[in-house]
Amino acid sequence: MLKIDELKFDDKGLIPAVVVDSATKKVLTVAYMNRESLEISIKEGTTCFWSRSRQELWRKGETSGNKQHIVSITADCDKDALTVVVRKDGPACHLGTDSCFNYPVYENENEGEFSLEALMKVIEGRKIEKKEGSYTTYLFEKGIDKILKKVGEECTEVIIAGKADDKAETIYEISDLVYHVMVLMIEMGISLDDIRNELASRHVIDHKVKQEKMTK
Numbered sequence: 001m002l003k004i005d006e007l008k009f010d011d012k013g014l015i016p017a018v019v020v021d022s023a024t025k026k027v028l029t030v031a032y033m034n035r036e037s038l039e040i041s042i043k044e045g046t047t048c049f050w051s052r053s054r055q056e057l058w059r060k061g062e063t064s065g066n067k068q069h070i071v072s073i074t075a076d077c078d079k080d081a082l083t084v085v086v087r088k089d090g091p092a093c094h095l096g097t098d099s100c101f102n103y104p105v106y107e108n109e110n111e112g113e114f115s116l117e118a119l120m121k122v123i124e125g126r127k128i129e130k131k132e133g134s135y136t137t138y139l140f141e142k143g144i145d146k147i148l149k150k151v152g153e154e155c156t157e158v159i160i161a162g163k164a165d166d167k168a169e170t171i172y173e174i175s176d177l178v179y180h181v182m183v184l185m186i187e188m189g190i191s192l193d194d195i196r197n198e199l200a201s202r203h204v205i206d207h208k209v210k211q212e213k214m215t216k
Helices: 035-044 116-129 135-142 144-163 167-188 192-215
Strands: 015-021 027-033 048-051 056-059 068-075 082-088
Touching: 027 035, 027 048, 027 082, 035 048, 035 056, 035 068, 116 135, 116 167, 116 192, 135 144, 135 167, 144 167
Parallel strands: 015 082
Antiparallel strands: 015 027, 048 056, 068 082
16 A cells, blocks of 8 residues: 555645546546645545635535545556545536536547446436337336336346356346336436445445454
């Protein structure tokens, strides 16, 4: 582990901190830390930056409630920049958006990466725009009962494929199930963050249980 003394702060005593979402790996914001704010961040476990505009310490979420719980802090090869991986309580940007990076400058369509977030947006778009001939739109038009029926059917298909020990077919059926569950999520207003937060809370509980067992 590096010590703070080994980091290279600039002539103003600052070091850039690239904040990354631990779940999505998406860059949330780029801020600056000085020695004091870094020490506070490590001590409190939540991000604290130095505001260059206000010339004061800035604890993220102090007024908005959108705190960023630190998972890890890593320095680059020159030790003059940091990546801060966090679990966030809410939007990272002061504009209320998930990330501060919202304005595409260039995108190579042939190199696009798949993500669950992108798929959720496509599914949500089918509900809003109701594209003709879209199976997803059809599900939304039929309503919750149809969506739930499909989720149940796909659960059964996963069980059948798994019981047959057919890995390829099981992957295929799980993918179908995940898609239909995501349709259900959009229909009910459930976000990926809702699921991540629930799973994260269970992880913490499981970790505590393990610790208790080890101390007995």
